[in-house]
Amino acid sequence: MSDLVTRAQITLLSRTLHVPEDRLAPLEKLGAAHLHELQERMAKVMFAEHAAIFSRLSMLVPIIPLSISMPLVQKLVPPVMAGRAAGAIGVDHPKKAAEAVTMLDPGYAAAAAPYMDPHAVGQLADIAPTEPVMKIINELLRRGDYITAGPFLAYATPELVRAVEEDVHDDEGLIRSASYSYSGENISVIVRHLLTGDGRRIPTLVRTILQGSKELRLAALSVFARCDTDVIVAIGDILFDMGSADEIAELTQTFIAAEAVPETLRFIGQLSPSALDLLAANPIISEPESIDAVAGAANSSSEAAVWRGLLELAERTEASISRRIGGAISHFDTPTLTHLPTLATIAHLWPPLLKVLATAEPDAQSRIGELWSAQPASERHAIEQRIADLGLGERLTTLTITLQLRQ
Incomplete structure (x- = not known):
C-alpha cells in the first residue's frame, strides 16, 4: 500500500484530471514528490489551454463595476465556469479580485473553488480580506470538500493562519484538509501557530483525533509526521498527556492496520524521551503483530527517520521486545543490512542500534556481524570502538567476534 502523502497526491491528481482514482493507481510507484510535480504541471497545462478565452473575459473587469457584475455572475454563470475564469481575472486584476471575494x-464561492487554478488560490490568499476567505473555508469544510480546502491552507499567510485559529472551528475538517497540503514546511507553520496561539487549539484537536474515525486519525498522522521536530515534540507531549493507555493503543493499532507504519515511525522518532517511554511501555507494543509490523517497516528502507523511530522505540522497550526486534533486523535483506552502518553513521544512530543488538540472540548478532565483516578494516574498528565506548563489549561478544572473521 502506498504511503499517506502519495495517496493524497493521487486524490488531488484525480480531481485535476477528472478521472477515477483507481485508474491512477499505477502511478503510485512514482512517489509523492513526483506526483505533486505532475499534478502541478497538469494543472498549468489545463488552465493554459483556456487562458486566451479567460483573458478576454478579464478585459471586461475594468469596464463593468463589480457592484453590477458580481450579482449577475452569481445568478447566471455556473460555478464551474466562474472558478476556471477566476484565475485569469485574479492575475490580471488582483485588487479587483480581492474586492470581488467580499461580494x-x-x-x-465554495462550489466554484474546486475549479480554480491552484496558483490563483495562492495569489488570492496574499491579498484577499480574511473574513470572506474564512467564510469560504468554513463552507468548504461544511460540505466535506477537504481536497479543495487544502490549497487554501497551503498558501495561508500569517494573517490567514491567525484567522483560521479564531474562525475555523471544525477540528476534523481542519486536519483532513491539511493532509492534502503537500508542503511539510507550510503545515509546520500552521500547527506551530496553533500550538502557541491564544486559542489553545491543539488540545482540542488531539481530543478530536483520539475520538475520531480511522480516516481522521490517518489524516492527522500524515499532517503531524511531516512537521518540524519542535512541533512533533510538542504535539507528542500533549498527545501522551491527554490520551489514556487504551486510547494510545487504539490509535497505534489504527496506524498499523492501515499499513501506515513508516509515517508512524517518522513521528515516533521525533518524540520527547518522556513520550517515547510511555509509548514503549504501552501493551500494544508488546503484541507480536505490532512488533513484526514496526520492525518490518524498516526492512529495505534507507530512510533515517524510519530507522530512528524504530530504534528509539526499541531501545526503550522490555528486553524481550527489543530482542525480537533485534532478531527481525538480523533477517532484513542483505542490501539493507550492508548499508546500515553507513546510515547509522550519517544519522547518528549507532547508540540505539547497538543497544538493541545487544539484547539480540547470538545467532542474530552473528548474521549481522558476518555481513559487516565485509566492511573496510577502518569501519570495523570504528564499530568495535563504539561498542567499547557504550560499555556493550560483553553483551555484543558474538557480533564483535564475527566482525573479525575477515581480518
Missing part, C-alpha cells in the same frame, strides 16, 4: 456568496 461572493460563500456557497457559490
Whole structure:
C-alpha cells in the first residue's frame, strides 16, 4: 500500500484530471514528490489551454463595476465556469479580485473553488480580506470538500493562519484538509501557530483525533509526521498527556492496520524521551503483530527517520521486545543490512542500534556481524570502538567476534 502523502497526491491528481482514482493507481510507484510535480504541471497545462478565452473575459473587469457584475455572475454563470475564469481575472486584476471575494456568496464561492487554478488560490490568499476567505473555508469544510480546502491552507499567510485559529472551528475538517497540503514546511507553520496561539487549539484537536474515525486519525498522522521536530515534540507531549493507555493503543493499532507504519515511525522518532517511554511501555507494543509490523517497516528502507523511530522505540522497550526486534533486523535483506552502518553513521544512530543488538540472540548478532565483516578494516574498528565506548563489549561478544572473521 502506498504511503499517506502519495495517496493524497493521487486524490488531488484525480480531481485535476477528472478521472477515477483507481485508474491512477499505477502511478503510485512514482512517489509523492513526483506526483505533486505532475499534478502541478497538469494543472498549468489545463488552465493554459483556456487562458486566451479567460483573458478576454478579464478585459471586461475594468469596464463593468463589480457592484453590477458580481450579482449577475452569481445568478447566471455556473460555478464551474466562474472558478476556471477566476484565475485569469485574479492575475490580471488582483485588487479587483480581492474586492470581488467580499461580494461572493460563500456557497457559490465554495462550489466554484474546486475549479480554480491552484496558483490563483495562492495569489488570492496574499491579498484577499480574511473574513470572506474564512467564510469560504468554513463552507468548504461544511460540505466535506477537504481536497479543495487544502490549497487554501497551503498558501495561508500569517494573517490567514491567525484567522483560521479564531474562525475555523471544525477540528476534523481542519486536519483532513491539511493532509492534502503537500508542503511539510507550510503545515509546520500552521500547527506551530496553533500550538502557541491564544486559542489553545491543539488540545482540542488531539481530543478530536483520539475520538475520531480511522480516516481522521490517518489524516492527522500524515499532517503531524511531516512537521518540524519542535512541533512533533510538542504535539507528542500533549498527545501522551491527554490520551489514556487504551486510547494510545487504539490509535497505534489504527496506524498499523492501515499499513501506515513508516509515517508512524517518522513521528515516533521525533518524540520527547518522556513520550517515547510511555509509548514503549504501552501493551500494544508488546503484541507480536505490532512488533513484526514496526520492525518490518524498516526492512529495505534507507530512510533515517524510519530507522530512528524504530530504534528509539526499541531501545526503550522490555528486553524481550527489543530482542525480537533485534532478531527481525538480523533477517532484513542483505542490501539493507550492508548499508546500515553507513546510515547509522550519517544519522547518528549507532547508540540505539547497538543497544538493541545487544539484547539480540547470538545467532542474530552473528548474521549481522558476518555481513559487516565485509566492511573496510577502518569501519570495523570504528564499530568495535563504539561498542567499547557504550560499555556493550560483553553483551555484543558474538557480533564483535564475527566482525573479525575477515581480518
